[in-house]
Amino acid sequence: MARQTLWVAAAAVIGISGCASEPQRGPTAGSGGPSASRASASATPMVGGHSCPSRFRPTPDAHGDVHDVMVDYVDALRFDGREYLSMDSTPVKQTDLGAGVGRIACTLSGPTQIDPAYRLQDGDATFVPVGTTIYAVKGAPPDQELAAEHDGAMHLYKVRPPR
Numbered sequence: 001m002a003r004q005t006l007w008v009a010a011a012a013v014i015g016i017s018g019c020a021s022e023p024q025r026g027p028t029a030g031s032g033g034p035s036a037s038r039a040s041a042s043a044t045p046m047v048g049g050h051s052c053p054s055r056f057r058p059t060p061d062a063h064g065d066v067h068d069v070m071v072d073y074v075d076a077l078r079f080d081g082r083e084y085l086s087m088d089s090t091p092v093k094q095t096d097l098g099a100g101v102g103r104i105a106c107t108l109s110g111p112t113q114i115d116p117a118y119r120l121q122d123g124d125a126t127f128v129p130v131g132t133t134i135y136a137v138k139g140a141p142p143d144q145e146l147a148a149e150h151d152g153a154m155h156l157y158k159v160r161p162p163r
Helices: none
Strands: 004-009 067-072 076-079 082-086 097-103 133-137 145-150 153-159
Touching: 076 145
Parallel strands: 004 067
Antiparallel strands: 076 082, 082 153, 097 133, 133 145, 145 153
16 A cells, blocks of 8 residues: 655654664863863763653554654753753853753654654753753753753753743
8 A cells, every 4th residue: 555654743842763872972172062171971960861762663554554754853852841942043152051950861853763642851852962961051040041062053942931
């Protein structure tokens, strides 16, 4: 039977794909991240403590057709029970970074799929690599703004208002 593709736009609360299996270091000196005078990533605790979601295996529907799922990700992370979204592409300066408050435990973007019903848990991010340090932002409470590095730039994340 014909194979159909179902396109799903992901909200910040839905993540699909797999987790990075190898922990990556957070921003370090020489990589465009915070200076070497900052606490090392290993001194900052991993957030969450859960395992990444397992691979999703689509099953045929009543007609025998298999439907794939494709996600258009929102740049998001979850920390301390709150979801944060990257609101713009203006990079955060190193001088604006506060203390490291945690590290990413699971990155959802990748080549494999996970269950479309999966919800972000503390320590999950859609683009920030596993092991990357999450920073407070000077002048803003951490329950409102955080920063984390991915793709060579430090990104600002603002808490998503409750629905």
